[in-house]
Amino acid sequence: MRNPPAQNWRLEFEQLALPHLDALYSAAMRLTRDRDEADDLLQETVLRAYRCFYQFARGTNCRAWLLTILYNLFRTRYRRGRFEQLAATVEDFERELESNRLDQGAAPLSPEDLLADRAEAARLRRAVDALPVDFRETLLLVDLHELNYQEAARVLEVPLGTVKSRVSRARALLRVALAASAATKTGT
Amino acid sequence: MTCGEYRESFLTAHADDELIGRDRRAADDHVGRCAGCRTALAQERRLKALVRTRFAPGKVPPDLRLRIRAALGEISDAPPRRPWRETIRRAARRPAALRRRLPLGIAAALAASLILALALKRQTGAPVVFAAVPPTPTFDYAVSKYEALAEEFVPNAAVETSSAGADYAWVIERESHGYVADEVADLAEAYRNAEVPEDVYDFAGYRLAGGRIDSTDDGAPATFTLYRSQNGEIISICLRAPNFYAPVGARYWAGSHTFYEYAGHSLCLTFHPDHYVSIVVADEPVAALLRDVTSANVYAAVS
Numbered sequence: 001m002r003n004p005p006a007q008n009w010r011l012e013f014e015q016l017a018l019p020h021l022d023a024l025y026s027a028a029m030r031l032t033r034d035r036d037e038a039d040d041l042l043q044e045t046v047l048r049a050y051r052c053f054y055q056f057a058r059g060t061n062c063r064a065w066l067l068t069i070l071y072n073l074f075r076t077r078y079r080r081g082r083f084e085q086l087a088a089t090v091e092d093f094e095r096e097l098e099s100n101r102l103d104q105g106a107a108p109l110s111p112e113d114l115l116a117d118r119a120e121a122a123r124l125r126r127a128v129d130a131l132p133v134d135f136r137e138t139l140l141l142v143d144l145h146e147l148n149y150q151e152a153a154r155v156l157e158v159p160l161g162t163v164k165s166r167v168s169r170a171r172a173l174l175r176v177a178l179a180a181s182a183a184t185k186t187g188t
Numbered sequence: 189m190t191c192g193e194y195r196e197s198f199l200t201a202h203a204d205d206e207l208i209g210r211d212r213r214a215a216d217d218h219v220g221r222c223a224g225c226r227t228a229l230a231q232e233r234r235l236k237a238l239v240r241t242r243f244a245p246g247k248v249p250p251d252l253r254l255r256i257r258a259a260l261g262e263i264s265d266a267p268p269r270r271p272w273r274e275t276i277r278r279a280a281r282r283p284a285a286l287r288r289r290l291p292l293g294i295a296a297a298l299a300a301s302l303i304l305a306l307a308l309k310r311q312t313g314a315p316v317v318f319a320a321v322p323p324t325p326t327f328d329y330a331v332s333k334y335e336a337l338a339e340e341f342v343p344n345a346a347v348e349t350s351s352a353g354a355d356y357a358w359v360i361e362r363e364s365h366g367y368v369a370d371e372v373a374d375l376a377e378a379y380r381n382a383e384v385p386e387d388v389y390d391f392a393g394y395r396l397a398g399g400r401i402d403s404t405d406d407g408a409p410a411t412f413t414l415y416r417s418q419n420g421e422i423i424s425i426c427l428r429a430p431n432f433y434a435p436v437g438a439r440y441w442a443g444s445h446t447f448y449e450y451a452g453h454s455l456c457l458t459f460h461p462d463h464y465v466s467i468v469v470a471d472e473p474v475a476a477l478l479r480d481v482t483s484a485n486v487y488a489a490v491s
Contacts, residue, residue, distance in 0.1 A: 022246065025248040043252070046259075121242045148206065
């Protein structure tokens, strides 16, 4: 492979890839749920990305490219099957709402209400964390990491339509969970 | 568009700015007229913004950041190669899915399009101008391997000479989208379970010389299959290239194949599932490679 001079390569890599370290780290933490494993996953992702940097198409979304590597590594090197183990189903999720006797018929909570209260933000976090893992990861790639559907599909290695339906379902579930949580808090 | 249709099929993508063309216009038009759906769209977008703000990523611990920078410094001058390891075993064969790569109908369509292109050229009298192929590292790699292996090719995959075909030359793992064959062991497994007719280029005077399982400079697996004739060699290279896209400047398209002239060679690029690509490199003119590859596919389809 004809590589650019190491000096330029390193500099370009640092400029394009390293600003995304925090985002990669948060994804690694979410996936592994273990500090040491997240550290290893992040470090291996960065080194792998550096070695394969010639494959990165300049002008495209570097964060999406890095996340693709991270997810690939997680799927293949770290706890193959962990992804599945964490994957609570939609039915599990809805059962959990049911078992908590949350009132799913409560009025939807407006986002402004949530922003008004830090505690409510924590509820949002919990609600997102409780989403089935496939939905949660897709939602966070799109909403948090700001990937488009095509990029998210590439990271997750699923069809484009699957991304769209997961995002849609995830937001619907999130609304239900937030509404239920708010209803519980207010005793309605 | 009804409210039900909008909320069921358009709302999410609309909030994510993923709608284009007619869908986008229809969705914009609907929310322009419907206050309820306008509110729903605004709430969807606020929820999206809320997730983004409340899940802002935490900081990488300083010690980890330092470790990463140190590790980068160690490899920056000499990217390490992963040593490849694998003993090639004879494999059980299975029916060759590859024999159906290019249906006869596509070949016929290709022939028709070539005739049309020639006719158009004759009508206008103007030469066909092709965009230059930009520097493409994956192509550079393929060409450099071609130049090296055409000189000296040492097969490390057992040559199968039976009429059932050769059990090498292919790295594609088709079984799982979540599976990445990035270990040579995995690669060998995929290699063994594939099948390419050894006489696929016979009609063009090429005979199968052998196959290699190897690694790219960055340690990713790659396979090489060499076909030799009195006039030169054809090498088929297969590797996984997740972020590689077909560059501009192609000379021909035939089914899933795209043909290029690049660095004094003719290349045939083919994308496969799971980010695998194969690149056939030859010294013959690109039109001859087009003929040989498409004919080989027709041959494989009917044999």
